[in-house]
Amino acid sequence: MSWDLLLWLLALCVPLAFVVQLVRFLRADGDLTLLWAEWQGRRPEWELTDMVVWVTGASSGIGEELVYQLSKLGVSLVLSARRVHELERVKRRCLENGNLKGKDILVLPLDLTDISSHEVATKAVLQEFGKIDILVNNGGRSQRSLCAETSLDVYKELIDLNYLGTVSLTKCVLPHMIERKQGKIVTVNSLMGIFSAPLSSGYCASKHALRGFFNGLRTELATYPGILVSNIFPGPVQSNIVKNALTNDATQTLCNVGDQSYKMATSRCVRLILISMANDLKEVWIADQPFLSVAYLWQYTPTWAMWLTNKLGKKRIENFKNGLDADSYFKIRKTKHD
Numbered sequence: 001m002s003w004d005l006l007l008w009l010l011a012l013c014v015p016l017a018f019v020v021q022l023v024r025f026l027r028a029d030g031d032l033t034l035l036w037a038e039w040q041g042r043r044p045e046w047e048l049t050d051m052v053v054w055v056t057g058a059s060s061g062i063g064e065e066l067v068y069q070l071s072k073l074g075v076s077l078v079l080s081a082r083r084v085h086e087l088e089r090v091k092r093r094c095l096e097n098g099n100l101k102g103k104d105i106l107v108l109p110l111d112l113t114d115i116s117s118h119e120v121a122t123k124a125v126l127q128e129f130g131k132i133d134i135l136v137n138n139g140g141r142s143q144r145s146l147c148a149e150t151s152l153d154v155y156k157e158l159i160d161l162n163y164l165g166t167v168s169l170t171k172c173v174l175p176h177m178i179e180r181k182q183g184k185i186v187t188v189n190s191l192m193g194i195f196s197a198p199l200s201s202g203y204c205a206s207k208h209a210l211r212g213f214f215n216g217l218r219t220e221l222a223t224y225p226g227i228l229v230s231n232i233f234p235g236p237v238q239s240n241i242v243k244n245a246l247t248n249d250a251t252q253t254l255c256n257v258g259d260q261s262y263k264m265a266t267s268r269c270v271r272l273i274l275i276s277m278a279n280d281l282k283e284v285w286i287a288d289q290p291f292l293s294v295a296y297l298w299q300y301t302p303t304w305a306m307w308l309t310n311k312l313g314k315k316r317i318e319n320f321k322n323g324l325d326a327d328s329y330f331k332i333r334k335t336k337h338d
Protein backbone atom coordinates (compact mmCIF):
# COMPACT_ATOMS: atom_id res chain seq x y z
CA MET A 1 0.00 0.00 0.00
CA SER A 2 1.38 3.40 -0.91
CA TRP A 3 2.08 6.01 1.79
CA ASP A 4 -0.42 8.37 0.14
CA LEU A 5 -3.24 5.86 0.50
CA LEU A 6 -2.30 5.15 4.11
CA LEU A 7 -2.35 8.87 4.93
CA TRP A 8 -5.72 9.29 3.22
CA LEU A 9 -7.13 6.38 5.25
CA LEU A 10 -5.79 7.85 8.47
CA ALA A 11 -7.24 11.25 7.61
CA LEU A 12 -10.64 9.60 7.12
CA CYS A 13 -10.47 7.46 10.29
CA VAL A 14 -9.89 10.31 12.72
CA PRO A 15 -13.09 12.28 11.90
CA LEU A 16 -15.02 9.01 11.61
CA ALA A 17 -13.92 7.98 15.11
CA PHE A 18 -14.90 11.45 16.34
CA VAL A 19 -18.38 11.15 14.79
CA VAL A 20 -18.86 7.65 16.26
CA GLN A 21 -17.92 8.92 19.74
CA LEU A 22 -20.20 11.96 19.31
CA VAL A 23 -23.15 9.75 18.34
CA ARG A 24 -22.41 7.46 21.32
CA PHE A 25 -22.34 10.48 23.62
CA LEU A 26 -25.60 11.85 22.20
CA ARG A 27 -27.25 8.48 22.90
CA ALA A 28 -25.74 8.18 26.40
CA ASP A 29 -28.06 8.10 29.40
CA GLY A 30 -25.40 8.23 32.09
CA ASP A 31 -22.02 9.82 32.75
CA LEU A 32 -19.01 8.14 31.18
CA THR A 33 -17.73 6.49 34.39
CA LEU A 34 -21.14 4.93 34.99
CA LEU A 35 -21.47 3.67 31.42
CA TRP A 36 -17.95 2.25 31.62
CA ALA A 37 -18.95 0.47 34.85
CA GLU A 38 -22.05 -0.90 33.10
CA TRP A 39 -19.91 -2.23 30.26
CA GLN A 40 -16.82 -3.50 32.09
CA GLY A 41 -17.54 -3.24 35.81
CA ARG A 42 -18.88 -5.48 38.57
CA ARG A 43 -22.44 -6.84 38.21
CA PRO A 44 -25.03 -6.03 40.93
CA GLU A 45 -25.96 -9.74 40.80
CA TRP A 46 -22.44 -10.63 42.09
CA GLU A 47 -21.84 -7.75 44.47
CA LEU A 48 -25.08 -6.92 46.23
CA THR A 49 -26.15 -10.31 47.58
CA ASP A 50 -26.47 -11.10 51.32
CA MET A 51 -26.77 -7.45 52.22
CA VAL A 52 -29.23 -5.56 54.40
CA VAL A 53 -30.54 -2.62 52.40
CA TRP A 54 -32.73 0.10 53.91
CA VAL A 55 -34.64 2.13 51.30
CA THR A 56 -36.61 5.27 52.18
CA GLY A 57 -39.42 6.38 49.87
CA ALA A 58 -39.99 2.71 49.00
CA SER A 59 -43.74 3.10 48.40
CA SER A 60 -43.55 4.76 44.98
CA GLY A 61 -41.47 5.60 41.89
CA ILE A 62 -37.71 5.07 42.01
CA GLY A 63 -37.69 3.63 45.55
CA GLU A 64 -40.45 1.13 44.74
CA GLU A 65 -38.70 -0.07 41.56
CA LEU A 66 -35.39 -0.22 43.45
CA VAL A 67 -36.75 -2.67 46.02
CA TYR A 68 -38.29 -4.82 43.25
CA GLN A 69 -34.92 -5.10 41.51
CA LEU A 70 -33.10 -5.64 44.83
CA SER A 71 -35.56 -8.37 45.83
CA LYS A 72 -34.29 -10.44 42.87
CA LEU A 73 -30.68 -10.22 44.16
CA GLY A 74 -31.28 -12.01 47.47
CA VAL A 75 -30.77 -9.07 49.84
CA SER A 76 -32.69 -8.38 53.06
CA LEU A 77 -34.86 -5.31 52.66
CA VAL A 78 -36.18 -2.61 54.95
CA LEU A 79 -39.02 -0.69 53.28
CA SER A 80 -39.70 2.79 54.65
CA ALA A 81 -42.15 5.56 53.74
CA ARG A 82 -45.14 7.01 55.57
CA ARG A 83 -48.05 4.86 54.29
CA VAL A 84 -47.94 1.37 55.77
CA HIS A 85 -50.62 -0.06 53.42
CA GLU A 86 -48.57 1.03 50.39
CA LEU A 87 -45.44 -0.54 51.87
CA GLU A 88 -47.37 -3.79 52.50
CA ARG A 89 -48.45 -3.75 48.83
CA VAL A 90 -44.81 -3.30 47.74
CA LYS A 91 -43.71 -6.10 50.10
CA ARG A 92 -46.32 -8.47 48.60
CA ARG A 93 -45.01 -7.72 45.08
CA CYS A 94 -41.41 -8.25 46.20
CA LEU A 95 -42.42 -11.68 47.54
CA GLU A 96 -44.36 -12.57 44.38
CA ASN A 97 -41.64 -11.56 41.92
CA GLY A 98 -38.38 -11.77 43.87
CA ASN A 99 -36.31 -14.45 45.61
CA LEU A 100 -37.15 -13.41 49.18
CA LYS A 101 -39.14 -14.90 52.04
CA GLY A 102 -41.40 -12.88 54.38
CA LYS A 103 -38.71 -12.77 57.08
CA ASP A 104 -36.30 -11.05 54.65
CA ILE A 105 -38.44 -7.92 54.36
CA LEU A 106 -39.17 -5.49 57.17
CA VAL A 107 -41.91 -2.93 56.63
CA LEU A 108 -40.88 0.06 58.73
CA PRO A 109 -43.16 3.13 58.42
CA LEU A 110 -41.12 6.30 58.73
CA ASP A 111 -41.76 9.99 58.25
CA LEU A 112 -38.49 11.64 57.25
CA THR A 113 -39.68 14.96 58.72
CA ASP A 114 -40.30 13.32 62.12
CA ILE A 115 -36.66 13.46 63.14
CA SER A 116 -37.35 12.26 66.71
CA SER A 117 -38.43 8.84 65.32
CA HIS A 118 -35.22 8.11 63.37
CA GLU A 119 -33.14 6.71 66.23
CA VAL A 120 -35.89 4.25 67.23
CA ALA A 121 -36.33 3.20 63.58
CA THR A 122 -32.58 2.55 63.23
CA LYS A 123 -32.60 0.41 66.39
CA ALA A 124 -35.57 -1.55 64.99
CA VAL A 125 -33.61 -2.40 61.82
CA LEU A 126 -30.54 -3.44 63.81
CA GLN A 127 -32.67 -5.57 66.13
CA GLU A 128 -34.29 -7.32 63.15
CA PHE A 129 -31.23 -7.91 60.94
CA GLY A 130 -28.20 -7.13 63.15
CA LYS A 131 -26.58 -4.83 60.54
CA ILE A 132 -27.22 -2.20 57.87
CA ASP A 133 -25.02 -2.60 54.79
CA ILE A 134 -26.67 0.00 52.56
CA LEU A 135 -28.82 3.01 53.41
CA VAL A 136 -30.58 4.39 50.34
CA ASN A 137 -31.73 7.95 51.07
CA ASN A 138 -34.40 8.17 48.39
CA GLY A 139 -37.58 9.65 49.94
CA GLY A 140 -38.30 13.22 48.92
CA ARG A 141 -40.62 15.66 47.19
CA SER A 142 -40.23 18.17 44.39
CA GLN A 143 -41.75 21.61 43.76
CA ARG A 144 -43.63 23.37 41.00
CA SER A 145 -44.17 27.05 41.85
CA LEU A 146 -42.62 30.43 41.20
CA CYS A 147 -40.64 31.87 44.10
CA ALA A 148 -42.57 35.17 44.15
CA GLU A 149 -45.87 33.28 44.63
CA THR A 150 -44.63 30.66 47.08
CA SER A 151 -45.15 30.62 50.84
CA LEU A 152 -42.07 30.29 53.04
CA ASP A 153 -43.70 27.16 54.53
CA VAL A 154 -43.01 25.37 51.23
CA TYR A 155 -39.29 26.17 51.47
CA LYS A 156 -39.26 24.97 55.07
CA GLU A 157 -41.05 21.74 54.17
CA LEU A 158 -38.58 21.00 51.35
CA ILE A 159 -35.56 21.59 53.58
CA ASP A 160 -37.09 19.61 56.47
CA LEU A 161 -37.87 16.65 54.25
CA ASN A 162 -35.25 16.48 51.50
CA TYR A 163 -32.31 17.84 53.46
CA LEU A 164 -32.70 17.61 57.26
CA GLY A 165 -34.69 14.34 57.18
CA THR A 166 -31.96 12.72 55.07
CA VAL A 167 -29.15 14.14 57.19
CA SER A 168 -30.87 12.99 60.38
CA LEU A 169 -31.35 9.39 59.22
CA THR A 170 -27.78 9.26 57.91
CA LYS A 171 -26.48 10.47 61.29
CA CYS A 172 -28.42 7.66 63.03
CA VAL A 173 -26.96 4.95 60.76
CA LEU A 174 -23.43 6.37 60.56
CA PRO A 175 -22.10 5.24 64.00
CA HIS A 176 -23.06 1.65 63.13
CA MET A 177 -21.19 1.82 59.81
CA ILE A 178 -18.17 3.46 61.48
CA GLU A 179 -18.12 0.69 64.11
CA ARG A 180 -18.14 -1.96 61.35
CA LYS A 181 -15.80 0.14 59.17
CA GLN A 182 -18.05 -0.62 56.23
CA GLY A 183 -21.29 0.33 54.56
CA LYS A 184 -22.74 2.34 51.71
CA ILE A 185 -24.72 5.56 52.07
CA VAL A 186 -26.43 6.10 48.73
CA THR A 187 -28.43 9.29 48.26
CA VAL A 188 -30.82 9.85 45.39
CA ASN A 189 -30.15 13.51 44.71
CA SER A 190 -31.17 15.09 41.35
CA LEU A 191 -29.60 16.94 38.43
CA MET A 192 -31.31 19.86 40.23
CA GLY A 193 -28.63 19.35 42.88
CA ILE A 194 -26.05 20.32 40.23
CA PHE A 195 -27.89 23.10 38.43
CA SER A 196 -31.12 25.00 39.04
CA ALA A 197 -34.29 25.66 37.08
CA PRO A 198 -37.32 27.90 37.52
CA LEU A 199 -40.39 26.60 39.42
CA SER A 200 -38.14 24.51 41.70
CA SER A 201 -35.99 27.01 43.63
CA GLY A 202 -36.73 25.38 47.00
CA TYR A 203 -36.25 21.86 45.65
CA CYS A 204 -32.95 22.87 44.00
CA ALA A 205 -31.78 24.46 47.25
CA SER A 206 -32.55 21.30 49.24
CA LYS A 207 -30.74 19.08 46.69
CA HIS A 208 -27.71 21.44 46.44
CA ALA A 209 -27.54 21.32 50.25
CA LEU A 210 -27.55 17.51 50.16
CA ARG A 211 -24.69 17.50 47.65
CA GLY A 212 -22.64 19.80 49.88
CA PHE A 213 -23.39 17.76 52.97
CA PHE A 214 -22.48 14.37 51.51
CA ASN A 215 -19.36 15.64 49.72
CA GLY A 216 -18.26 17.07 53.09
CA LEU A 217 -19.13 13.86 54.94
CA ARG A 218 -17.10 11.80 52.45
CA THR A 219 -13.99 13.79 53.23
CA GLU A 220 -14.55 13.22 56.97
CA LEU A 221 -14.76 9.48 56.31
CA ALA A 222 -11.53 9.32 54.32
CA THR A 223 -10.00 7.19 57.09
CA TYR A 224 -12.77 4.61 56.52
CA PRO A 225 -12.24 3.46 52.94
CA GLY A 226 -14.83 0.72 53.49
CA ILE A 227 -17.62 3.31 53.80
CA LEU A 228 -18.96 4.60 50.49
CA VAL A 229 -20.77 7.93 50.25
CA SER A 230 -22.49 7.93 46.88
CA ASN A 231 -24.56 10.73 45.33
CA ILE A 232 -26.90 9.79 42.49
CA PHE A 233 -28.09 12.62 40.23
CA PRO A 234 -31.02 11.56 38.03
CA GLY A 235 -32.69 13.73 35.42
CA PRO A 236 -36.39 13.33 34.63
CA VAL A 237 -37.59 9.78 35.45
CA GLN A 238 -41.09 8.29 35.35
CA SER A 239 -42.58 8.32 38.86
CA ASN A 240 -45.12 10.18 40.99
CA ILE A 241 -42.69 13.02 41.73
CA VAL A 242 -44.66 15.65 39.79
CA LYS A 243 -48.02 14.46 41.14
CA ASN A 244 -46.64 14.76 44.69
CA ALA A 245 -44.77 18.03 44.10
CA LEU A 246 -45.37 20.93 46.46
CA THR A 247 -46.92 24.04 44.92
CA ASN A 248 -47.06 27.63 46.19
CA ASP A 249 -48.95 26.46 49.27
CA ALA A 250 -47.56 23.65 51.47
CA THR A 251 -51.01 22.04 51.77
CA GLN A 252 -51.64 21.78 47.99
CA THR A 253 -50.37 19.44 45.28
CA LEU A 254 -50.66 19.86 41.49
CA CYS A 255 -54.05 19.43 39.79
CA ASN A 256 -52.60 18.73 36.35
CA VAL A 257 -49.32 16.80 36.08
CA GLY A 258 -49.14 16.50 32.27
CA ASP A 259 -47.73 13.60 30.27
CA GLN A 260 -44.81 11.84 31.98
CA SER A 261 -44.24 9.12 29.39
CA TYR A 262 -41.29 10.85 27.64
CA LYS A 263 -39.15 10.55 30.79
CA MET A 264 -36.54 7.86 31.41
CA ALA A 265 -38.06 4.50 32.35
CA THR A 266 -37.89 3.92 36.12
CA SER A 267 -36.44 0.44 35.54
CA ARG A 268 -33.50 1.86 33.54
CA CYS A 269 -32.73 4.50 36.15
CA VAL A 270 -32.79 1.89 38.91
CA ARG A 271 -30.58 -0.54 36.97
CA LEU A 272 -27.98 2.21 36.65
CA ILE A 273 -28.29 3.00 40.38
CA LEU A 274 -27.59 -0.69 41.15
CA ILE A 275 -24.56 -0.64 38.83
CA SER A 276 -23.22 2.42 40.61
CA MET A 277 -23.76 0.70 44.00
CA ALA A 278 -21.99 -2.47 42.81
CA ASN A 279 -19.02 -0.42 41.56
CA ASP A 280 -18.78 1.99 44.51
CA LEU A 281 -19.18 5.08 42.32
CA LYS A 282 -19.17 8.31 44.32
CA GLU A 283 -20.98 10.64 41.91
CA VAL A 284 -23.34 9.39 39.24
CA TRP A 285 -25.35 11.27 36.60
CA ILE A 286 -28.32 9.41 35.11
CA ALA A 287 -30.34 11.21 32.43
CA ASP A 288 -31.44 11.05 28.85
CA GLN A 289 -30.33 13.75 26.45
CA PRO A 290 -30.55 16.69 26.35
CA PHE A 291 -30.62 16.81 30.17
CA LEU A 292 -27.30 14.97 30.51
CA SER A 293 -25.58 17.46 28.20
CA VAL A 294 -26.95 20.36 30.24
CA ALA A 295 -25.28 18.87 33.32
CA TYR A 296 -21.96 18.68 31.42
CA LEU A 297 -22.41 22.31 30.31
CA TRP A 298 -22.99 23.40 33.93
CA GLN A 299 -19.92 21.49 35.05
CA TYR A 300 -17.51 22.71 32.37
CA THR A 301 -18.94 25.89 30.79
CA PRO A 302 -21.21 27.55 33.38
CA THR A 303 -21.53 30.86 31.47
CA TRP A 304 -23.00 29.11 28.41
CA ALA A 305 -25.09 26.92 30.70
CA MET A 306 -26.64 29.97 32.41
CA TRP A 307 -27.50 31.50 29.03
CA LEU A 308 -29.12 28.24 27.87
CA THR A 309 -30.96 27.68 31.15
CA ASN A 310 -32.49 31.17 30.91
CA LYS A 311 -33.82 30.29 27.43
CA LEU A 312 -35.09 26.84 28.47
CA GLY A 313 -36.38 28.28 31.75
CA LYS A 314 -38.87 30.51 29.92
CA LYS A 315 -40.19 27.46 28.10
CA ARG A 316 -40.36 25.53 31.41
CA ILE A 317 -42.60 28.18 32.96
CA GLU A 318 -44.71 28.38 29.78
CA ASN A 319 -45.16 24.57 29.74
CA PHE A 320 -46.20 24.60 33.38
CA LYS A 321 -48.72 27.41 32.87
CA ASN A 322 -50.18 25.53 29.88
CA GLY A 323 -50.76 22.42 32.02
CA LEU A 324 -47.95 20.45 30.34
CA ASP A 325 -45.14 18.71 32.16
CA ALA A 326 -42.64 21.50 32.85
CA ASP A 327 -39.71 19.61 31.28
CA SER A 328 -41.43 18.61 28.05
CA TYR A 329 -39.40 21.06 25.92
CA PHE A 330 -39.34 19.01 22.76
CA LYS A 331 -41.15 15.97 21.51
CA ILE A 332 -38.50 13.61 22.86
CA ARG A 333 -38.55 10.04 21.54
CA LYS A 334 -38.88 7.34 24.19
CA THR A 335 -35.58 5.89 25.33
CA LYS A 336 -34.15 2.75 23.79
CA HIS A 337 -34.65 0.98 27.13
CA ASP A 338 -38.45 1.48 27.38
Ligand SMILES: NC(=O)c1ccc[n+]([C@@H]2O[C@H](COP(=O)([O-])OP(=O)(O)OC[C@H]3O[C@@H](n4cnc5c(N)ncnc54)[C@H](O)[C@@H]3O)[C@@H](O)[C@H]2O)c1
Pocket residue numbers: 056057058059060061062063080081082083110111112113137138139140141142161188189190191233234235236237238239240241242244
Ligand atom coordinates in the same frame (compact mmCIF):
# COMPACT_ATOMS: atom_id res chain seq x y z
N1 LIG B 1 -38.55 11.20 39.20
C1 LIG B 1 -37.68 12.14 38.85
O1 LIG B 1 -37.77 12.73 37.78
C2 LIG B 1 -36.54 12.45 39.79
C3 LIG B 1 -35.45 13.13 39.26
C4 LIG B 1 -34.38 13.43 40.10
C5 LIG B 1 -34.41 13.03 41.42
N2 LIG B 1 -35.49 12.37 41.92
C6 LIG B 1 -35.47 12.01 43.34
O2 LIG B 1 -35.82 10.65 43.48
C7 LIG B 1 -36.34 10.42 44.78
C8 LIG B 1 -37.57 9.56 44.66
O3 LIG B 1 -38.59 10.29 44.01
P1 LIG B 1 -39.57 9.63 42.93
O4 LIG B 1 -39.28 10.26 41.64
O5 LIG B 1 -39.57 8.16 43.03
O6 LIG B 1 -40.97 10.26 43.43
P2 LIG B 1 -42.24 9.57 44.09
O7 LIG B 1 -43.14 10.70 44.49
O8 LIG B 1 -42.80 8.56 43.16
O9 LIG B 1 -41.66 8.84 45.37
C9 LIG B 1 -41.23 9.57 46.50
C10 LIG B 1 -41.17 8.68 47.72
O10 LIG B 1 -40.79 9.47 48.85
C11 LIG B 1 -41.70 9.24 49.89
N3 LIG B 1 -41.84 10.37 50.81
C12 LIG B 1 -42.35 11.60 50.55
N4 LIG B 1 -42.42 12.33 51.68
C13 LIG B 1 -41.94 11.54 52.67
C14 LIG B 1 -41.77 11.71 54.07
N5 LIG B 1 -42.13 12.85 54.72
N6 LIG B 1 -41.24 10.70 54.79
C15 LIG B 1 -40.90 9.55 54.18
N7 LIG B 1 -41.05 9.31 52.87
C16 LIG B 1 -41.57 10.30 52.12
C17 LIG B 1 -43.02 8.95 49.17
O11 LIG B 1 -43.95 8.29 50.03
C18 LIG B 1 -42.52 8.06 48.05
O12 LIG B 1 -42.36 6.75 48.51
C19 LIG B 1 -36.59 11.81 45.38
O13 LIG B 1 -35.57 12.10 46.31
C20 LIG B 1 -36.49 12.74 44.18
O14 LIG B 1 -36.06 14.02 44.55
C21 LIG B 1 -36.55 12.06 41.11
